[in-house]
Amino acid sequence: MREIKNVSCTLNTLLDDTVVVIDSQKKDVNRVLNHHLPLDQYEILSKYVKKIGVTQRFSDVIQTFKTPENETPEGFRVAYELAANGILKADLIRDISYDKNGKKRPTNLLFSADSANPYEIKPISKMIANLTCNPGIIYDLFINNPQANIGNQYKTRDEVMEEIGRILGPGADISVELNDPFGKSDTEILEEAEKFKEMLSEYRVVIKVPHTGPVTNENVSQLLSGDKKLNKSFSEVTTEGAFRGHNLALMLEEHGFRVNFTLMFEPYQTALALQAKPYFVNSFIRHRLIQSQLMDQSLKQYQATGNPQFIEKIRDMFIEKDYLKVDQKKMDLLAVKKMAEDILQYHHFNDAEGSDGLDSVRHNLRLFKNTNLDDSRLIICSMEGDFNYPDIDKLLVEKEFEDLVHRVVITAEPNYLARFTSCNQVVSYQRRFMNAANGQK
Template identity: 75%
Template sequence: MKKISCTLGSLLNDHVSLINNDISYTNRVLNFNLSLEQYDQLSKYVKTIGVTHRFTDVINRFKTPANETPPGFRVECGLEANGVLKADLVRDIAYDKNGKRRPTNVLFSADSANPYEILPVSKIVANLTCNPGIIYDLFINNPKANIGNQYKTRDEVMEEIGRIMGPGTDISVELNDPFGKSETEIIEEVEKFKEMLSEYRLVIKVPHTGPVTKDNVSQLLTGNKKLARSYQEVTTEGAFWGHNMALMLKEKGYRVNFTLMFEPYQTALAMQAKPYFINCFIRQRAMQSGIMDQCLKQYQATHNPKYIENIREMFLDKDYLTMDQAQTDLLTIKKMAEEMLSYRHYHDVEGSDGLDSVRHTLRVFKNSNLDESKLIICSMEGEFNYPDIDKLLVEKEFEDLVHRVIVTAEPKYLARFTSCNHVVSYQRRFMNAANGEK
């Protein structure tokens, strides 16, 4: 026998009524499901049913059609004094409109600030990520993307993105300069985003800063644009600059997307910043591991030092080494590469797909006390990154964590995995049949 169906509306009777001023809002949730146990408990105490101030604010702010609740919110009910039951709308991007869960526990996100590009995915993704590189380099200053130079400022772009994405999508935005601003200036910039996008959708991206500080960040903007200091040569204040900024924003009520996580050892310390989103970048690390592995194999086969020199050049280009370390001896370079590949499990099942950092981070999540934090798996490339992530997320070890995962990529990259060769074959057959051919 099927379970007995109960709704919030089932509580209404001669002794239980709707709060008059809330009726147009409360009607939107009268079909909200209750278990028989919940119904039995509530029926003993409820005298009137209404909605919270936040409920009405959400409905009005997003101009939600009659008898609906917007996507991006779950319905929760709370029993107040004198038997008043109030429905609330709580921000939760795992939910579609009318308090229904999205189709899968794993959510999707897009890396883009191109309004033309995000329109086709606006009803598919639960989050959108924008950083200065995406906004300026890939869109505003790119004439191929910013058609006719229609958009001239970041604010114009963000307002249009907010309009397109609607209430169900979080929008992660990053400050233009996390180093040169006071706390007051940071809050002023954040408040501008809040006014534009609403507190319900806004998430502030805060980057790891490592050895980069307000005193040396100018080195990245002039000359060879290289930092004189090694990525390992940090100051305590500088390395935790991003962590403390994230904590400050959290304390002021903002959700934080803590970004620039490339190595799994960053995870537990990053969690101390109490982030809403935490990131795991995979493309750069996996590609560089592949280069190291290939060069080491070529050196082993030929003993030609040029292959180790190639690794050294990559180390300089990708900031493993500073320019002062350009003549590091080749034996040291070889040892560095071998140790990194070992740490990254490059030659075993844990990391041969380049996803050891994802597995490690999910295990940290399993042992954390931040139940609301979500992991963004980002920065993908190639034919197998997404399929390998898809396989990882159905591994039994992680089945209780998939609801905390968001897979993020450029819309075009996600789009390619909606298709395969058989789609073409069958469409050829179907279209020819419909066209009257045998």
């Protein structure tokens, strides 16, 4: 079909003496009658449509979110299916790229917030398409923090989650992390997920599942007592243990849950993570960049001075950050030096691919070019400092990645995102404007 410019059609255009709205569904159909309908689709549908109605899911979404008349809620894309006997049914498909009434959000790039603090979520609630909260964020940063949980108003995780759901409305997904991926049975995990679905609705809830690595139900207690160190290396995994998170994610997906699969720090983790069919997969950047910077600086200081204390500093970091086990704290310094050099080479830290700490993001975006998971998105997370976000912003307008921006969600603490709404000249101009408004020179 040839599209004719400047000709606008709506679903309402289909109505005539032979095409009618199903009486019992008129109230819901009225919500979409004025939605745009491409001319080529109109020409095809006009040959077959006899009645217009809505799907059961359409009605359920409207009722779930108590949507005002003549509107469809944010967070849903309007779609149509042609059923038997010429009945055209409007449907609502969960898609956080959409604002209310089937309109796209302002940009293909979406934003998310890491927070469980209702007071800081409220100002950003209309700007985000997802919110992520894990037990640490809920308990340590909010419920048990008297400066955040003012007056100890919120006492339980459920109270916090219900208030967050109320603030965000239907437009944002809410990623809730499993409390214990190790000790609970599959049945107990499904029960926990069902509870969150009941609380937040099946349309918004996303279950956040962490990668487990060498940590298993048998050794997780080591992280909770004594020096809180694991007695094995991050690479000393069992097949069953390392794929525990992957299999949990798959199980939840098979039971109809969308999954936020997390703790991907190195790009080589992502392809295997995608085999678990996640809705979100995460790319952490902060810690990796900070560690690369320390290794690079210390190696250069060693090269300049020959002082072994700079390699010892790397070794101490390797122990602290779990590259090495505690019993490797006397590792030969030449071996430590070689290990650091190899890591920096893999991180592309001294070339354009990774000097900004974003080689893992570039790698993961290229993986997304070849994934068959059309609805999966890459969350870029764990940022700090003056340049993490600006560097990501620049990366996402590079020609190579322009067709992948709609697959990206940037997430950070609300205040970190807030700082990048401003710059120095805002202050300069406000000084000038406000003085002028007050009649001053």
